[in-house]
Amino acid sequence: MAEKANLKYVYWQDEGMWLGYLQEFPDYWTQGETREKLEENLRDIYRELTSGAIPHVRRVGELEVA
Numbered sequence: 001m002a003e004k005a006n007l008k009y010v011y012w013q014d015e016g017m018w019l020g021y022l023q024e025f026p027d028y029w030t031q032g033e034t035r036e037k038l039e040e041n042l043r044d045i046y047r048e049l050t051s052g053a054i055p056h057v058r059r060v061g062e063l064e065v066a
Contacts, residue, residue: 009042011035025049027058 011020018038021029022045030045032038049057 007042007046009039011038022046022049024059025057026060 008023009020010023010026011018013019017031017033018035019029019031020038020042021027022042025045028045028049030038030041032041048054
């Protein structure tokens with residue numbers, strides 16, 4: 001069984017639709033008629049982006065500088 005992970009996402013409502021993207025993958029937006037549907041779509045896109053099926057996926061990283 002796959003390990004559970006908590007993912008941060010950015011979301012907003014616009015003209016009755018909920019839009020959002022995963023913070024790690026800001027180039028890949030999705031939407032839903034409800035916030036619950038948006039979250040379901042975000043889970044689906046996460047699985048697609050991390051499966052290796054989509055080439056050249058751009059991500060956000062964190063860099064420590066002194």
